[in-house]
Every structure is written in structure tokens, then in C-alpha cells.
Amino acid sequence: MALTEICADCAVRDRALCGSLDNGELAALNTIGQRRHVARGQAVAWAGDEAVICGNLLSGVLKLVAATADGREQIVGLLYPADFFGTPFSGQTDFTIVALTDAELCIFPRAAFERMLADYRRMERLLLQRTFESLNEARGRMLVLARKSAGEKVAGFLLDMAARAGEAGCHSSPDGPVTFDLPLTRGQIADVLGMTIETVSRQLTRMKMSGLIGLPGGRAVTISDREALAARAEAA
Amino acid sequence: MALTEICADCAVRDRALCGSLDNGELAALNTIGQRRHVARGQAVAWAGDEAVICGNLLSGVLKLVAATADGREQIVGLLYPADFFGTPFSGQTDFTIVALTDAELCIFPRAAFERMLADYRRMERLLLQRTFESLNEARGRMLVLARKSAGEKVAGFLLDMAARAGEAGCHSSPDGPVTFDLPLTRGQIADVLGMTIETVSRQLTRMKMSGLIGLPGGRAVTISDREALAARAEAA
DNA sequence: CGGACCCTTGAGCACGATCAATGTACGTGG
DNA sequence: CCACGTACATTGATCGTGCTCAAGGGTCCG
Numbered sequence: 001m002a003l004t005e006i007c008a009d010c011a012v013r014d015r016a017l018c019g020s021l022d023n024g025e026l027a028a029l030n031t032i033g034q035r036r037h038v039a040r041g042q043a044v045a046w047a048g049d050e051a052v053i054c055g056n057l058l059s060g061v062l063k064l065v066a067a068t069a070d071g072r073e074q075i076v077g078l079l080y081p082a083d084f085f086g087t088p089f090s091g092q093t094d095f096t097i098v099a100l101t102d103a104e105l106c107i108f109p110r111a112a113f114e115r116m117l118a119d120y121r122r123m124e125r126l127l128l129q130r131t132f133e134s135l136n137e138a139r140g141r142m143l144v145l146a147r148k149s150a151g152e153k154v155a156g157f158l159l160d161m162a163a164r165a166g167e168a169g170c171h172s173s174p175d176g177p178v179t180f181d182l183p184l185t186r187g188q189i190a191d192v193l194g195m196t197i198e199t200v201s202r203q204l205t206r207m208k209m210s211g212l213i214g215l216p217g218g219r220a221v222t223i224s225d226r227e228a229l230a231a232r233a234e235a236a
Numbered sequence: 237m238a239l240t241e242i243c244a245d246c247a248v249r250d251r252a253l254c255g256s257l258d259n260g261e262l263a264a265l266n267t268i269g270q271r272r273h274v275a276r277g278q279a280v281a282w283a284g285d286e287a288v289i290c291g292n293l294l295s296g297v298l299k300l301v302a303a304t305a306d307g308r309e310q311i312v313g314l315l316y317p318a319d320f321f322g323t324p325f326s327g328q329t330d331f332t333i334v335a336l337t338d339a340e341l342c343i344f345p346r347a348a349f350e351r352m353l354a355d356y357r358r359m360e361r362l363l364l365q366r367t368f369e370s371l372n373e374a375r376g377r378m379l380v381l382a383r384k385s386a387g388e389k390v391a392g393f394l395l396d397m398a399a400r401a402g403e404a405g406c407h408s409s410p411d412g413p414v415t416f417d418l419p420l421t422r423g424q425i426a427d428v429l430g431m432t433i434e435t436v437s438r439q440l441t442r443m444k445m446s447g448l449i450g451l452p453g454g455r456a457v458t459i460s461d462r463e464a465l466a467a468r469a470e471a472a
Numbered sequence: 473c474g475g476a477c478c479c480t481t482g483a484g485c486a487c488g489a490t491c492a493a494t495g496t497a498c499g500t501g502g
Numbered sequence: 503c504c505a506c507g508t509a510c511a512t513t514g515a516t517c518g519t520g521c522t523c524a525a526g527g528g529t530c531c532g
Contacts, residue, residue: 066379069470074382076375087372089365094372121357124364129325131367136323136330138374139312143302146310146381146430150488186511194382199488201512218497234305386520422479435520437480454529 006035010106015082016056017130020122028119032112036105044085044097044105051093053107054086060103061183065096065191075191076138080164084130088114100188145194153193154203155233158213162223177214179222207232242271246342251318252292253366256358264355268348272341280321280333280341287329289343290322296339297419301332301427311427312374316400320366324350336424381430389429390439391469394449398459413450415458443468 007026013019018029033055038044044062045053057079064077064085076095079085087093088110108116117124144153165180182189186204190197207213212229214222223229243262249255254265269291274280280298281289293315300313300321312331315321323329324346344352353360380389401416418425422440426433443449448465450458459465 064375066375068379068383072379072383074379076378087368090368090372095375118361124360125354128360128364128367131364131371132323132326135367135371135374136326138371138378139300139302139331142312142374142378142381142430143304143310145378147304147308185509194378196489197511198490198513202488205512421477432521433479434481434522438520441480 006030006106011058012056012082016106017084017123017126018056020126021120025120029108029116032116033106033108036107038099038103038105040099040102042099044099045093045095047094047096049093051087051090051110054084054088054110054113055105055107057081057083057085058104058106060099060101062103063098063100063188063191065098066094067096073191074194075188076141077134078192084127086110086113088117088127100184150193150195150199150203151206152233152235153195154189154200155207155212155229157189157193158207158221158223159226159229159233161221162226177222177224178226179214179216179220182219182221185219242266242342247294248292248318252342253320253359253362254292256362257356261356265344265352268352269342269344272343274335274339274341276335276338278335280335281329281331283330283332285329287323287326288346290320290324290346290349291341291343293317293319293321294340294342296335296337298339299334299336299424299427301334302330303332309427310430311424312377313370314428320363322346322349324353324363336420386429386431386435386439387442388469388471389431390425390436391443391448391465393425393429394443394457394459395462395465395469397457398462413458413460414462415450415452415456418455418457421455 007013007018007029010016010018018026021029035058038060045051047065047067059081062079062083062085063075064079065073066076067073078100079097085097117127144156148156161182162178162180166178184192186200187197190200193200204213204215207229208215210228212223212225212232214224216222243249243254243265246252246254254262257265271294274296281287283301283303295317298315298319298321299311300315301309302312303309314336315333321333353363380392384392397418398414398416402414420428422436423433426436429436440449440451443465444451446464448459448461448468450460452458
């Protein structure tokens, strides 16, 4: 199956980096890329290993994990469909990438991808822009991790997830109750926010008691009072 | 004074982004760049403002600051000579940039700089690589901020600063006591590490008591036992 | 000498981590 | 179909790190 055909039916065709390529260029991409499926929990890359691949995420969610020598973990980034992963020009990967859900990837050998960047300037430019965005996001997260309280962290996280769920499904109800499923377990939320599973749980129940949110069960969350939730995300 | 002359005597000529340009290209750069001096404490850019300039740091140290609505601050990055600052392709700056010491900048209008990137591919490539490095550093810092104890944070910070001081002066004494001046006040260290001024001070005196370091006075620090300090930077 | 700024040290407290028990949902095999 | 195992979530009790508030000392400069 030629990649051009694959690309034609690619779920993220217009949003991924390769959206900047025309059909002829996709044919070239064809020769070096391939699809791969990873199961939930499976690692895509290990911190410390040589960086041999990079690519785009087609479906599912990946986490980027940093860890201390003694096993403490911190999720330093989440990857959603159309996101690029891997570190071109870098000898080794600094972070472990693990699939949080079953996921589908479109991967390239790093060296070949770097040559491609040289050939397709629009793609390199796009990658530069995205990298700046990631950098800004990471820095913003540093403020959250270091200076925000548990309540602020969880409230802000819920708003982020609601925004992401909204832009996907786009039920377009700007206010009023919105319900969606969190793609993460409590433990993973804790890993993202730099807290413990118990504190996340307690904060969620507190917000339920205050009427800010509803917890219908499973991973579902209902934003009942977006205003108040936003206030809690900023309050000291 | 032509910029080419300026560039010729530029302190960071071989280390900055523009090190990738030849003399003819520097002449072009000449037409859009200019030097600027900023005093200690003075801001170079404000978070939320439109991003109009970017450039290279020639001398001094700058901080990149994120802040909450109610005034809590976090330093999300430090800039040293030869570092690039600013966010090309982004409408507004997300972080405030302030000079920690008197500093000298080489600044460009953002739009003009973006056009330059299009003309000089080596520079764009270099910027992409540097941005990836910054991203990795920011993510590594997320782990520190969220998961490390006060002692680990301070120990790791001292080692970082020692490494930086070493590569500048390069007294090349790999082991054995090394003495250098911290470029930051206790308060600024606290802002970098996500803690309070008091906790930083207490940790430093603890390390002095343990014989890991010496505090000769002023901003000076002596690394007496690098091994033990490194152990404390990793220990739980 | 006075004031500004930075640093150190102490006492007390609060937030969130830790330890522990129980509850809930789901899938598997007897 | 129910018993069981696993993984995830909730809730409680207790503890400790690091923040807060407060006082005092050092250094530099006008």
C-alpha cells in the first residue's frame, strides 16, 4: 500500500506537518514513512536511547514523561492527533514516550526526516512555529507546577480539557453545562499536575460539592459553572 | 557605525545565531539590527504586549518571567550572552523579559527578522535546533519544579551554575574546590526554583554545615564536595 | 549616620503527601 | 452466573516539608 494512498485517507492530513506538502512531495515522503500501531501502555521511545525515529500522531493520546533516578515521574507533555513527536538534530531522546490509549503513528527514521526538512522549507518553517508553541506551553506549565495550589491546578486542567473536547466535538455551547470524558486516569492527571492521586480526587469531590462540576461516573465530567471554575483556576 | 563593524567586534560573534552568516549576509543584517543597552531591573518586553522585537543577548543576564493574575512569579528561563530571545511567528509575547544585570542587546524588528530567516537557511536551521534545546530544558525543569525537594533543587541549581561558570572561566579543575559568584540574588534563585527566599537560604546554610559548600560572602559559593552535592541533587 | 537592599534565623502553621482502608467497575475463568 | 482478580477511585487519619510571619544582622551608598 503506497503511502500516498495512506496519506489520502490520513485522519490528520490537513492538520499535521505534512499538510504543507503537495502530492508530489507526499510521494517522496512515502518512501521513508510507515504506519505503526501501539497498544495502550506501550512505549514509543525511551529516555536516554538514541533518537532514531520521529513522526506524527494519527490517533490516540501519548504522554511525554520525565523521571528522576529514584522513580518519581512527571508528565511534561501530552500529544494529541496531528501532533509531531521526536527531537530532530538531537543525539538522544530526553523523555520517554508512552501511549495512554491505543494509538496510531506515522513514523520516519530521524536522519531521513532531517533531510526532508532541508528539502521542504514550508515544513521546516511549520515545525519551527510548532516548536515555539510547545516551548511557550511548557513554560506556562512551569508557572502552574511551581506556583499554583492544588485547587487552581485541577480547575485549570478541567478548563483545558473542556476546551480541547469542545474543539473536537464542537457542541458549540459556549456557556451552560458541558459534559465530556477525560482521556486520563486520576493517576495520570496527578502526573500532569505534579500532585498525588489522592489530592486530585479530593479536589474533584470538593468542586462537585461546591456545584462547580458534576461527576456522572467513569471518566465523565460536567462543567456546571464555568465562571466559578475559571475563578478557582486563578484565585490564590 | 555600520553593523558590520559592530559585528566584527561582537562579543558573541561566533556563538550567536548570526555566527552562521558570512560577511555579505552580515551586511544585510546590518540594515535591520541595532544595539541597545538596558539597565539592571529594566524590562525588555512585557507579557501580553505585541511581539515587535527579537534579538541576541550580547552581555549580561536576562530573566523570562511568567506571573499569575495575583502576582505570584516564576522565572521560566534565564538568558545568557549569545542566547536568542523573542518569539518569531507569534502575535504576542507570553512572558516578560527583564534584565537581571546591566545588559547589552542586538535587536531586530520581528517582521524583518522573520524575512531574514527565510533568506538565510542555516540561521533558520540553527534557530530550530536551539528552540528544541530550550524545549528540552524547559521540560526538564518541569520535573525539577514539580517533583524535587528543596534540597535537591538547590543542589542541582548550584551544580548548573558551577558548570556555567566553569565553561566561561574554564579553570579546568574538574574536582577539587571551585569558587564562583552566583549571578542571582537569593530571591531570584527562589523564583527560578519555585520556592521562597527563606527556604533557599536555609538549604544553603545546611549545605555549608554539611561541608558540601562554602559561602565566603557576597554572592560567592565554593563547591567543596562535588560528589556529595551531586548525590544530594538526586537523593529523595 | 541613616536608609535601602539583601541575607539569615526562628517559631508556628497549613497544604498536600503519605499510609491505610474501603468502594466500584470490569474482565476472566471456574 | 457468580467468584475472583485487577485496576481505578474515594475517603479518612496522620505527618512533614516548606510557606508565612517576624525579627535581626550585614553591606553598600548617599
